[in-house]
Amino acid sequence: MVLKVYVSGMSGNKEVKKRQQRVLMILDSKNIKYDTVDITEPGKESEKELMQNKSTSNGGTVSDPEPRHPLPPQLFNDDEYCGDYDAFDMANEIDTLEVFLKLAPADTTAVSTAQIELKQENGDAKKEEAETEAEDKKTEAGDGDVDVKEEAAEKAEV
Incomplete structure (x- = not known):
């Protein structure tokens, strides 16, 4: 099973570039092997279509929340779609990256996005x-302290 990260080497969108860099950085830091597929290279039209x-x-961004076509990075395990950025x-963030990338052992149950x-x-x-x-306990404790102080003051007066 080969993890493929589809990227665009010629994107003019800074957010797309940052997202691509972050995905690759995280995969590198976790020692997860992957292949990068640059969909803008000549001869990669079939990969882009796939x-x-x-x-x-x-993979909508802030500047383009509803793009016409999926924006990179997109992640696949072989030809099975894993997800977008x-x-x-x-x-x-929730430490389920191996399951998301479909790299987890077979006995691990997959967790849906809704879950x-x-x-x-x-x-x-x-x-x-x-x-x-x-906060409620602090408030109660604070009120209790006042009562204790008042009782102590009353005892001191007697």
Whole structure:
């Protein structure tokens, strides 16, 4: 199985260039072997068509949120589509990159994008609940301290 990263060596879009560099940097840092396919090189028209036809996500950018054709980088494991930059970045952030790239062992169950987003949302919700509880406890403890101080002052007066 060969991981392929489809890139554009002649992109005029700075965001696309940065995304391509980030994907390659992360793959290098994790020692994941990959082949880079530059779709702008002469003779790579068939590779470009394959990328455009099999990509299910267009890889929209800030400057072009709904591109007509999928923008690089797009990731494939052999001819099986893995995802675009946004999906790659999310998988990297939640530490499921090997599953996303379909490099995980066969006994590992694949995690869908919806499950990834749900886990992230649940994690944020739990974090917010914990912060709210901590604030409530501080408030209660603060009120308790006032009562203790008042009781101590009353005892001192007697």
